[in-house]
Amino acid sequence: MIDWRKIKAVFFDMDGVLYDSMKNHEMTWIESFKQYDIALPAFEAYLNEGRTGNATIDYIFRKYLNRPASLQEQEDVYAYKTQLINQAPRAEIMPEMPVLLAFLRTEAIATFVVTGSRQPALIEKLNRDFGIEAHQIVSGADVKKGKPDPEPYLMALKKSGVNKEECLVVENAPLGIESAKAAGIYTIAVNTGVLEDAVLYDAGANELFDDTASLASHWMEALSQNK
Secondary structure, eight states: OOOTTTOOEEEEOSBTTTBOOHHHHHHHHHHHHHTTTOOOOHHHHHHSBTBOHHHHHHHHHHHHTSSOOOHHHHHHHHHHHHHHHHHSOOOOBOTTHHHHHHHHHHTTOEEEEEOSOOOTTHHHHHHHHHOOOGGGEEOTTTOSSOTTSSHHHHHHHHHHTSOGGGEEEEESSHHHHHHHHHTTOEEEEEOOSSSOHHHHHHHTOSEEESSHHHHHHHHHHHHHHTO
16 A cells, blocks of 8 residues: 655656557567568567567567667658657557646645656657656766666666655566566556457556556546545
8 A cells, every 4th residue: 555645756767658659669560670570569569568669679689580670770760760750650658647747746646657658759748748848857868877777767766866765666567667666666558559458467466456447547546535
């Protein structure tokens, strides 16, 4: 059970938590690897969500081609994926998440975003949709080791200036959960993708919600009762 009296910051993953964007990532990863004759299963996009782009490409090459991806191949695949993402339909905001983030701020709980993405328009988009400022973002461009390494969430802890016991993480992917747990942070999963609940629990999730709307209503009710 969460003691909201101790919580000072919440760290949110972006894809699949703030935006319903994983369908686009699934499609663009599948298309991007076709040029190397890799028939990527859809579930791989969800299992590998949270890795930096180059790390994902190298991982897939090693798994399906039995060799590492060269730096040029990493650049080429990621450039093509970025092109496809820019052409994809705009990802909708996940239900109730702007309301939840705004509510957390009224309760003096800081909100941060920790994502493996390094999209150029990331800061502008998060600020427009969620009121997140540049200093509240840890992106794939900021870290040397992406999820599942604890570095992204350790960096978020440093940015927040609070102790790990005073934070929560919201994730939808096993690698992100592993990263947060390795950083020693209590982690909530929202299963907005195609993976079984057991995959997220096995990664270390402390709690699980079926969708963002139920997460938001539960948290806002709990915080209101805690006053």
